[in-house]
Amino acid sequence: MNCCRLWLSVALVVFGISAASGQSSNAPLLQQHWFEVRTVHFNIFSCGNPDDVRKLATKLEQFCESYALLTSARAVESPPIVVMAFPDEESMKPFLPLYQGQPANLAGFFQRGENENLIVLALPGSNSAQTGMEVVFHEYTHLLMRRYDAIWPLWLKEGMAEVYSTFEVSGGYHVFVARPIDHHLELLANEPLMPLRELFAVNHDSPQYNERTLQGIFYAESWLLTDFLVAGDNPTFKARFGQFTTLLSRGEPPEQAFTNALQTTLPEVEAELHAYLQRGRFTPVELTLPADVSAPAMSASSAIPPVLVYYRLGDELMRIGRFDDAKNYFAQAQKLFPASPLPYEGLGLLAAEQNQHEDAIKNLAESLQHGSTDFLTHYVYASEKYQLTADSQGRYTPLKGEDASEIRDELRKSIALMPNFGPSRELLGFFETVQGENLPEAEKQLQLAIELEPENLACQFSLAQAQFRNREPAAARSTLKPLLLPYVDARLRNDATDLMHEINQEFPAN
Numbered sequence: 001m002n003c004c005r006l007w008l009s010v011a012l013v014v015f016g017i018s019a020a021s022g023q024s025s026n027a028p029l030l031q032q033h034w035f036e037v038r039t040v041h042f043n044i045f046s047c048g049n050p051d052d053v054r055k056l057a058t059k060l061e062q063f064c065e066s067y068a069l070l071t072s073a074r075a076v077e078s079p080p081i082v083v084m085a086f087p088d089e090e091s092m093k094p095f096l097p098l099y100q101g102q103p104a105n106l107a108g109f110f111q112r113g114e115n116e117n118l119i120v121l122a123l124p125g126s127n128s129a130q131t132g133m134e135v136v137f138h139e140y141t142h143l144l145m146r147r148y149d150a151i152w153p154l155w156l157k158e159g160m161a162e163v164y165s166t167f168e169v170s171g172g173y174h175v176f177v178a179r180p181i182d183h184h185l186e187l188l189a190n191e192p193l194m195p196l197r198e199l200f201a202v203n204h205d206s207p208q209y210n211e212r213t214l215q216g217i218f219y220a221e222s223w224l225l226t227d228f229l230v231a232g233d234n235p236t237f238k239a240r241f242g243q244f245t246t247l248l249s250r251g252e253p254p255e256q257a258f259t260n261a262l263q264t265t266l267p268e269v270e271a272e273l274h275a276y277l278q279r280g281r282f283t284p285v286e287l288t289l290p291a292d293v294s295a296p297a298m299s300a301s302s303a304i305p306p307v308l309v310y311y312r313l314g315d316e317l318m319r320i321g322r323f324d325d326a327k328n329y330f331a332q333a334q335k336l337f338p339a340s341p342l343p344y345e346g347l348g349l350l351a352a353e354q355n356q357h358e359d360a361i362k363n364l365a366e367s368l369q370h371g372s373t374d375f376l377t378h379y380v381y382a383s384e385k386y387q388l389t390a391d392s393q394g395r396y397t398p399l400k401g402e403d404a405s406e407i408r409d410e411l412r413k414s415i416a417l418m419p420n421f422g423p424s425r426e427l428l429g430f431f432e433t434v435q436g437e438n439l440p441e442a443e444k445q446l447q448l449a450i451e452l453e454p455e456n457l458a459c460q461f462s463l464a465q466a467q468f469r470n471r472e473p474a475a476a477r478s479t480l481k482p483l484l485l486p487y488v489d490a491r492l493r494n495d496a497t498d499l500m501h502e503i504n505q506e507f508p509a510n
Contacts, residue, residue, distance in 0.1 A: 032087075034304040039297045040064075041076065045304065045312065046085035048123040053085055054299065056123060061297035063137060063167050066175050067144050069289045075144055077420045077452060079375075083119040084316070092122050095313070097320040110139025113319065114423055115376050117143060120316075138165035147454035151248040151487050154209065155199050158219055159226025166284070172292035178231035180282035184220040188277060191217050196266045196273075199225070200255050228276050231285045237262055237272070251485035307333055311342040318350050326350055341372035352380050360384045375418035382410035383427060396434045407431060422452035422459075430462050439470035457483060457492055464499060473507035 032047035039057050041064045046053045060083070068076045086092035089107070096103040108121030119136050141164040142149075142157065149157070166179035199221055202209055209218060228234070229241040240262050247257035259265055314329030327350060334343035348363030364381040367374075386407050390396050399407070408431065414424040429446035432438050446463040453459060460479055467476035476499075482488075483496035 034309060035301055036304050037299050037301050038080075039299045041078075041081060042083050042119075043080045044083040044085050045309075046083075046087070046123065048085055048087040050301070052123040054296065056083070056085055057299050058297040059133065060119075060136075060140075062169050062175075062293045063140065065291075065293045066167070066169070066287070066289060069291055069293070070287060071144075074451065075147075078143065079116055079418055079421050081117040081119060081140075082312075084121075084312075086120075086122050089122045092120065095316065096120070098322070106135070108133070108135045110136050110143070111319070112139075112143055112146075115379070115421065118316070118319070134165040137167050138162060141165065148245065149455040150457055151245065153200060153254040154202055154204065155218075155222040156226060156244075159222035159224075160230075162219065162223035163226050163230060169293060170286075172294035173289050175287050175289065175293070176284040177287065178227055178282075178285040180284075181223060184223050185280075187216050187220045188224060191220075193221055193224075193270075193274065193277070194218070196225075196270050197255065200258070224277060225273060227282065228273055231283060232276055233279070233281065233283075234272060234276075237264075237269075248487070249482075249485075251487070253486065307337040307340045307342050310336070311346050314346050315349070318346070318353055323350060323354060339370065341367040341370035341374075341377075344370060345372055345374060345377050348377070349380060352384055357384050357388055361388075373417065375414045375421055375424070378410045378414035378417065379421070379424045379427070382407045382414070385410075386427070386431065398435050404435065420452055422449045422456065425449040425452070426456070426459050426462065429459075429466065433462065433466040433469060436469060439466055442466040443470065457488060461492060461496055461499070464496070468499065468503055471507075473503050476503050 034045065034047045035050070035053075037044040037046070037053050037057055039061050042057060042060050044053055044057055060081075064076050084092075084095070086095075092108075093103045096106055097109075098104065106120075108119070111118045119140075121133070121136055138161040141161040145152075145157070145160060152160075162181065162184070163178045166177055166181065168176045168179065170176055194217060199218070202218055229237055232238065243261040244257055247261055248254065252260065255266070258269075262269065310329050310333035314326045314333070316326075317323075317329065318326035327347070330343050330346035330350065333340070333346070337343060344363045344367035348360050348367060351357075351360035351363060361381065361384050364377055364384065367377050368381065372378075385403070386396070389399060389403070398404075408428070411424050411428040411431065414421065415428065418424070425445040426449040429442045429444075429449060432442035432445065443463065443466045446459060446466055449459050450456065450463065460483060464476045464479040464483075467473075467479060480496045480500050480503075483492060484500070485493075488496070
């Protein structure tokens with residue numbers, strides 16, 4: 001929910017090694033039975049109560065299935081989400097991200113990553129379990145609504161995530177969201193609301209988003225405004241609010257799109273919002289589903305081999321930037337399990353994370369030689385090999401012979417192992433565009449990557465390049481058009497403008 005949760009992802013499980021020293025310091029965890037529970041969308045690792053883990057799996061799948069039923073199955077597609085389900089908050093604490101040198105004060109967190117998404121929480125039964133689920137639902141909502149990342153203002157992204165964080169199943173065919181959030185209401189009862197113009201101006205660099213003393217009112221008011229617009233007692237505003245996203249997608253600035261959508265002024269909305277808060281009547285939204293989601297999640301359980309636990313824990317440390325600690329885990333695993341591909345994979349991914357391309361290639365090649373069948377190993381190995389062929393300005397030229405064949409083959413293996421992994425398709429599409437030998441294949445892979453990662457605007461730029469090279473100017477212009485809108489990153493927008501100019505020069509419009 002807040003900036004302390006924004007840590008690059010992956011996971012997982014505790015194997016009782018001190019993160020700071022690499023020495024065993026949590027003997028009770030070492031003595032526990034660690035296992036993995038796999039469902040359709042989640043891989044859960046835990047040494048907690050198996051019944052609690054199964055209940056957790058059901059809650060997560062209910063949320064996922066409900067969203068898919070209300071939108072589409074494509075909306076929830078992603079590589080499996082890894083869950084670290086600690087027995088309690090105390091055992092989770094040593095593996096939380098650090099804030100000012102200490103474990104962050106988190107009941108749980110969800111972190112999106114390019115190659116894997118991560119949930120970390122304490123199992124139900126601990127004091128913070130419910131708060132942990134709310135945090136998880138909040139962050140998972142960001143993933144599910146990622147297609148709006150580029151156009152929604154920050155207050156709406158956070159407000160919508162808070163609305164969905166209160167998700168609850170009622171019976172089999174009904175779910176509730178937009179339930180009142182007590183800690184927000186308590187804060188709003190004691191602090192004045194920010195003027196909406198100030199709320200709208202908050203971005204990821206603002207103090208209101210990053211400083212703890214200011215975050216509370218930003219999140220509370222973002223929730224209140226979003227709740228008012230999607231679940232409040234003003235039917236006119238509720239009916240008109242959907243137009244806000246449409247106007248944003250057309251390039252209107254957020255404040256202008258907001259007032260145009262609601263057909264009113266900011267002061268009028270502020271007055272209505274104050275009155276809504278004073279009335280104190282918050283009615284949850286009941287959503288009816290076309291199918292029953294109450295059944296326990298279908299799952300399969302298996303014991304975890306120790307080398308996987310070392311790898312997962314080291315990988316988690318790497319993703320939160322604790323590179324030395326991560327290396328200790330991978331190195332110990334390499335000594336204890338030299339025949340396994342996992343320690344080499346971990347060391348290779350760590351080297352890639354640190355831009356040590358030669359070391360990354362060496363270790364990832366070792367992992368493949370030891371029999372790795374992980375989609376990420378194939379992808380990162382190909383990516384690292386390809387990066388070494390770029391010039392000092394990051395430009396690529398067509399490759400020949402074994403180098404081209406190896407990169408193409410590794411990307412295809414990655415896609416075969418994980419078809420829903422967008423980056424492999426994006427890189428293969430870009431690679432084939434540069435090669436110029438199979439431009440229809442390049443377009444196909446890039447279009448699939450965009451479907452999997454609609455928020456990845458850079459992939460749209462790559463698709464336009466492929467279409468241009470394939471002498472499809474109309475298609476290229478259509479693909480570039482959304483990249484010319486004001487909300488797009490300035491550098492990408494400039495690149496899109498330059499490419500559009502190049503297309504128009506070579507293919508003048510009639």
